[in-house]
Amino acid sequence: MPELPEVETVRRGISPVLEGQTIDSVQVNRPDLRWPFPERMVERLKGRRVTQVRRRSKYILVDLDSGETLLIHLGMSGRISVSNDPLGLFAHNHPAAEKHDHVVIDMHSGARIIYNDPRRFGAMDLLDTATAAEHPLLRDIGPEPLGNGFNxxxxxxxxxxxxxxxxxxxxxxxxxxxxxxxxxxxxxxxxxxxxxxxxxxxxxxxxxxxxxxxxxxxxxxxxxxxxxxxxxxxxxxxxxxxxxxxxxxxxxxxxxxxxxxxxxxxxxxxxxxxxxxxxxxxx
DNA sequence: ATAGGCACCTGGTGGC
DNA sequence: TGCCACCAGGTGCCTA
Known part of the structure; x- marks a missing residue:
C-alpha cells in the first residue's frame, strides 16, 4: 500500500524510534530485494547513530552520523513494523519472525524495526548524505506534491x-x-x-x-x-x-x-x- | 525527450 | 482439493 501518504506514515512512525538512537545490530536474511543490498551494509549500519529520518517522494531516507544515508523503498508490498523491549531483556517482547522478514534492525534502545516485503519490489541502498539528491533513483523526481514546487x-x-x-x-x-x-x-x-x-x-x-x-x-x-x-x-x-x-x-x-x-x-x-x-x- | 510495454516476485481470489 | 487465470499500492529498462 505504499504511496506517498503511506510512506509518510511509516516515516512518522519510525522517526521517533530512530532519531538520536544508535543501531546495535542488523540482520539481513537474503542477499537482495529488487537489487542486491549495498556492499557491507550490515557493517556500515552497525554502531551508527541516526540523525534524521526524511522522506523524498516514496523513498525513506535515514541519515546516519557516518555521513551516509540509508535509502528505503517499499515497492508494492513492503511493510515496516516497530516493536519494543526497552530494557533489552526479553526477546519475546518482539513478535516472532515472519515469512519475508528480510531485514531486522535492533536499536540500542531495545526497539526493533522489521522490513517485510513478500514481492521484493522494494529496495535499500546506502548513499553519501551530501550527494543523496543526485543519486540516479532520486535526481529526476519532480516536485513534492505538498511543497511549493507543485503549483x-x-x-x-x-x-x-x-x-x-x-x-x-x-x-x-x-x-x-x-x-x-x-x-x-x-x-x-x-x-x-x-x-x-x-x-x-x-x-x-x-x-x-x-x-x-x-x-x-x-x-x-x-x-x-x-x-x-x-x-x-x-x-x-x-x-x-x-x-x-x-x-x-x-x-x-x-x-x-x-x-x-x-x-x-x-x-x-x-x-x-x-x-x-x-x-x-x-x- | 517521450510513450508504451515488459519485467521483476509472491500471494490472494474466484471459476471450473 | 487442485489447477489456472487474473489481479495487486511501483518503477527501471528496453524499444520505437
Whole structure:
C-alpha cells in the first residue's frame, strides 16, 4: 500500500524510534530485494547513530552520523513494523519472525524495526548524505506534491507537452512526486476530470482546480494514517497499513458516490494499470 | 525527450 | 482439493 501518504506514515512512525538512537545490530536474511543490498551494509549500519529520518517522494531516507544515508523503498508490498523491549531483556517482547522478514534492525534502545516485503519490489541502498539528491533513483523526481514546487503554474507548464492521458502523466514521478494508482484515481474523481483526457489539453482552470485537490487527497490520507497509527501500533506495530475508504479505487461496478448520480464506477486499463472512474461525473 | 510495454516476485481470489 | 487465470499500492529498462 505504499504511496506517498503511506510512506509518510511509516516515516512518522519510525522517526521517533530512530532519531538520536544508535543501531546495535542488523540482520539481513537474503542477499537482495529488487537489487542486491549495498556492499557491507550490515557493517556500515552497525554502531551508527541516526540523525534524521526524511522522506523524498516514496523513498525513506535515514541519515546516519557516518555521513551516509540509508535509502528505503517499499515497492508494492513492503511493510515496516516497530516493536519494543526497552530494557533489552526479553526477546519475546518482539513478535516472532515472519515469512519475508528480510531485514531486522535492533536499536540500542531495545526497539526493533522489521522490513517485510513478500514481492521484493522494494529496495535499500546506502548513499553519501551530501550527494543523496543526485543519486540516479532520486535526481529526476519532480516536485513534492505538498511543497511549493507543485503549483498550478508549474504543473500546467510541465504537462503542456504531454501527449499521454492525464492519469498517466500524474503517475509520472518526473512531473510530480509520490502519486500512485490509488490517489491519482481519487484525485481525478474529486476534480471531476476524465482520466483519459490528454494532459496537454487540460485547461488552466482545470489545472487550478486539480492541484489543490491532489494536495487535499494526500493530506487527508496522511491524517488518516497518522490517526490510525497509534491504535494500530498498539495492536501489532505495523506501520502505514491502515483502512481507508475510497470513492472510486477498487469500486468497479459499485454505485458512484456523488449524490444524484446513478452511474456505476468503471474500470479501464491505462498503460497497464487499472483506472477507476465515473463516466458521468468525470469529463 | 517521450510513450508504451515488459519485467521483476509472491500471494490472494474466484471459476471450473 | 487442485489447477489456472487474473489481479495487486511501483518503477527501471528496453524499444520505437
Amino acid at each position: 498550478p503554474e508549474a504543473f500546467y507548464t510541465a504537462i503542456r507537452t504531454r501527449n499521454s492521458p492525464l492519469k498517466t502523466a500524474l503517475l509520472d514521478q518526473k512531473l510530480v512526486a509520490g502519486l500512485g494508482n490509488i490517489y491519482v484515481c481519487e484525485a481525478l474523481f474529486r476534480a471531476g476530470i476524465d482520466p483519459q483526457r490528454k494532459a496537454k489539453n487540460l485547461s488552466k482552470a482545470r489545472v487550478e482546480k486539480l492541484v489543490p485537490i491532489v494536495r487535499d487527497v494526500l493530506s487527508e490520507a496522511i491524517e488518516a494514517g497518522g490517526s490510525t497509527l497509534k491504535d494500530y501500533r498498539k495492536a501489532d506495530g505495523e506501520l502505514g497499513y491502515f483502512q481507508h475508504s475510497f470513492d472510486v479505487y477498487g469500486r468497479e461496478g459499485e454505485a458512484c458516490k456523488t449524490s444524484g448520480c446513478d452511474q456505476l464506477i468503471r474500470r479501464i486499463v491505462q498503460s497497464g494499470r487499472s483506472t477507476f472512474f465515473c463516466r458521468q461525473c468525470q469529463r
